Amino acid sequence: MNTLSQKVSMAEKIGYSLGDCSANLVFQMMMIYQTKFYTDVFGLEGAVAGSVMLIARIADAFVDPTVGILSDRTQTRWGKYRPWVLWTALPFMVFYILAFYNPGIEDEGLVALYATISYTLLMALYSFNNTPYASLGGVMSSDIRERTSITSIRFVAATIAQFIVQGLTLPLVSKFSDGGDKGHGWLVTISLFAVIGFVFLVISFFSTRERITPPVSQKIDTRRDIADVLKSVPWKAMFVLTLFIFITLAMWGSAMNYYFENYVDRASLYAFLDNMGLVGTAADTGVWHSVLDAFGLVVTSPDNAYEVGFGMFNMVGALVQFFGVILLSSFLANRYGKKKVFIVCLSLTAIFTAMFYFPESTDVESMFVLNFLKSLAYAPTVPLLWAMIADVADESEYTNYRRATGFVFAGIVFALKAGLGLGGALLGFLLSGFGYVSKGGVEQSASAVQGIVLSSSLIPAVTFGIAVVALFFYPITKQFNERMQAELTERRKREDY
Numbered sequence: 001m002n003t004l005s006q007k008v009s010m011a012e013k014i015g016y017s018l019g020d021c022s023a024n025l026v027f028q029m030m031m032i033y034q035t036k037f038y039t040d041v042f043g044l045e046g047a048v049a050g051s052v053m054l055i056a057r058i059a060d061a062f063v064d065p066t067v068g069i070l071s072d073r074t075q076t077r078w079g080k081y082r083p084w085v086l087w088t089a090l091p092f093m094v095f096y097i098l099a100f101y102n103p104g105i106e107d108e109g110l111v112a113l114y115a116t117i118s119y120t121l122l123m124a125l126y127s128f129n130n131t132p133y134a135s136l137g138g139v140m141s142s143d144i145r146e147r148t149s150i151t152s153i154r155f156v157a158a159t160i161a162q163f164i165v166q167g168l169t170l171p172l173v174s175k176f177s178d179g180g181d182k183g184h185g186w187l188v189t190i191s192l193f194a195v196i197g198f199v200f201l202v203i204s205f206f207s208t209r210e211r212i213t214p215p216v217s218q219k220i221d222t223r224r225d226i227a228d229v230l231k232s233v234p235w236k237a238m239f240v241l242t243l244f245i246f247i248t249l250a251m252w253g254s255a256m257n258y259y260f261e262n263y264v265d266r267a268s269l270y271a272f273l274d275n276m277g278l279v280g281t282a283a284d285t286g287v288w289h290s291v292l293d294a295f296g297l298v299v300t301s302p303d304n305a306y307e308v309g310f311g312m313f314n315m316v317g318a319l320v321q322f323f324g325v326i327l328l329s330s331f332l333a334n335r336y337g338k339k340k341v342f343i344v345c346l347s348l349t350a351i352f353t354a355m356f357y358f359p360e361s362t363d364v365e366s367m368f369v370l371n372f373l374k375s376l377a378y379a380p381t382v383p384l385l386w387a388m389i390a391d392v393a394d395e396s397e398y399t400n401y402r403r404a405t406g407f408v409f410a411g412i413v414f415a416l417k418a419g420l421g422l423g424g425a426l427l428g429f430l431l432s433g434f435g436y437v438s439k440g441g442v443e444q445s446a447s448a449v450q451g452i453v454l455s456s457s458l459i460p461a462v463t464f465g466i467a468v469v470a471l472f473f474y475p476i477t478k479q480f481n482e483r484m485q486a487e488l489t490e491r492r493k494r495e496d497y
Contacts, residue, residue: 006143006211013150015207016140017157019085019133022197022204024161026096026126027420029193031246032166032253032314034099034119035424039431039438041102041182042111046436050428052112053421056120060417063124064131065226068410071132072225079210081139081406084132089201092125093194100190102183123417127410129201135409138390139212142492144485145334147390151383152330159322159382165193166253166314170307171296212403212492225407228400234392235408237474239415242385244467245346246419248460251427252353255455258431259356260310262444262452268362269309270302278308309364316368317375324379337478338384338391343471346464348377354461357453391476398484423463430455 038049074080099122105111137154141147169189177185229235260269273279280298292298299308332341352374359366389412390405397403434451436444444452476484 006141006146008141008146008150010153012140012207012209013153014157015204016137016150017154017204018200018207019136019204020154021157021161022200023126023130023133024158025165025193025197026092026122028162028165029096029100029169029190030122030420030424031250032257033169035254035427036257037100037186038115039428039436041186042115043438044108044112044115045438046428046431048108048112048428049115050425050432052116052119053425053428055116056123057418057421059120060123060127060414060421063127064410064414064417065407067127067131067413068135068407069225070406071135071410072406078205079136079139080213081132081136082205082208082210084128085136085201086205088125088129089198089205092122092129092201093198095122095125096194096197097187097190098122100186102186104183123421126417127413131406131410131413133204134386134389134413135406136208136210137386138393138405138409139210140208142212142394142485142488144481145330148330148333148338148383148387151387151390152325154386155325155329155383156322159318159325163315163318163322166318167311168295168297169311171311174304174307175296212405225402228396228402229407229411232392232396232399234395234474234476235411237470238385238389238392238412240470241467241474242389242412242415243419243422244463244470245385246416247423247426248353248419248463248467250420250423251455251463252423252460254424254427255452255460256313257310258436258452259456260313261306263361263449263456264306264309264364264367265361266302266305268364270299270305272364272368273299273305273309273312276312278312313368313371317371320372320375321379321382324376325382329380329383332380333384333387337481338388339471339474339477342381342384342388343468345377345380346468346471349374349381350461350464350468352377353464354458357457388474388476391481394484394488395476398488427455430459 034053035046035049038044038052039046042049044052071081071084074083076083095118099115099118101118103114105114137147137150140150172189172192173182173185175185176188270279278292278297278299280293280300297308297311299305329341352370355370356367359370389409393403393405393408396408430451431448434448436448436451
């Protein structure tokens with residue numbers, strides 16, 4: 001067993017975190033804007049957009065286990081998982097651009113076909129990149145505190161990407177839309193994010209190292225690895241938890257986009273942004289105005305209040321989450337244990353999500369306050385998910401005397417992507433069921449608006465609640481984890497292990 005020091009330098013932690021910043025430049029875009037892009041830019045019906053996302057899940061059922069098996073069996077001088085981060089960096093970002101590129105096809109059937117192929121290929125590359133990347137985090141250290149620190153810094157970087165994507169995408173698209181050509185605006189914005197993402201993945205590869213390797217006596221046995229993982233109670237609990245968290249995040253994140261465009265009163269939103277100093281005129285020439293204008297964050301009339309208002313709403317959430325991860329996550333997890341913190345914080349998140357049902361369309365202040373509270377409640381859970389999955393890989397080794405880190409993480413990445421697709425699909429079907437009319441700029445019926453409000457509040461609160469229930473079946477407590485890590489450390493020192 002590899003017995004290198006399990007301490008990880010801050011430079012390596014930051015380098016590793018850039019990989020997740022890159023992934024979130026893609027993931028946040030798919031979570032918040034994919035459904036809206038399909039309905040309002042591609043012009044697909046909500047149910048058709050939902051079907052596109054469901055079809056990709058069928059491919060994932062074959063891709064994700066394959067990636068886990070391949071990465072676990074990769075042997076290079078750079079390790080098992082690091083090489084995949086480098087090898088897939090360029091194609092990953094190319095397919096990211098293609099998934100948000102409007103090729104100008106008129107026929108809706110062909111548009112749906114293009115969307116299905118580009119989305120499926122992007123999801124496949126996401127697996128080939130992100131499963132090894134996530135697995136890498138599980139083999140950089142076996143020290144519980146170091147592992148929590150790694151994931152905390154990783155999700156600080158992810159939150160920065162969230163801030164950029166959720167806050168700046170619509171303003172940048174509007175800024176880069178030549179003569180109102182939204183397709184061009186999307187292409188330039190996504191290309192910019194893709195270039196940054198590629199550079200960050202390369203840096204992540206060069207700055208990290210793998211410290212935990214499988215027992216030297218372990219022989220390749222794919223069938224046994226699969227059986228060990230599928231019978232693991234903590235793995236099953238984490239699979240269900242991840243599935244329903246990302247169903248909720250995808251549904252709520254996309255629904256809030258529609259919520260701001262179709263429910264929130266634009267005059268009230270404009271007045272709110274004016275109080276924040278984001279309303280400008282042609283006479284404004286100050287430095288701060290120029291900085292805001294460079295990112296498209298200047299409102300000139302109630303007509304463009306939606307883009308900037310939704311961006312600011314997301315920025316507030318991202319900033320709160322950012323400081324919540326830094327100040328609360330490690331502190332609470334080290335003191336009370338990951339499981340207890342997750343249960344309490346996710347329960348509060350579900351409550352604050354449900355409360356979005358109550359504000360009137362003109363009560364913009366209450367919406368922002370609820371977003372602050374929801375983001376603060378959710379923040380401590382953000383890095384804990386992946387730290388807990390790394391603990392599951394350790395528990396499998398502890399129980400079975402075999403390590404299959406890649407396959408453990410592959411199943412969870414499949415759950416993440418399935419949740420992402422199912423959440424987007426569920427929203428698409430709900431929109432169609434409530435009578436939402438595709439193509440932007442159309443005034444929606446009262447039924448469609450009511451469906452948007454429900455999809456932004458009570459419905460995602462229920463799916464968050466299911467995720468909370470899954471946590472009660474997760475058996476790795478703080479005390480058990482400490483005992484398990486102590487025994488694994490002793491095993492790894494033995495030459496015959």
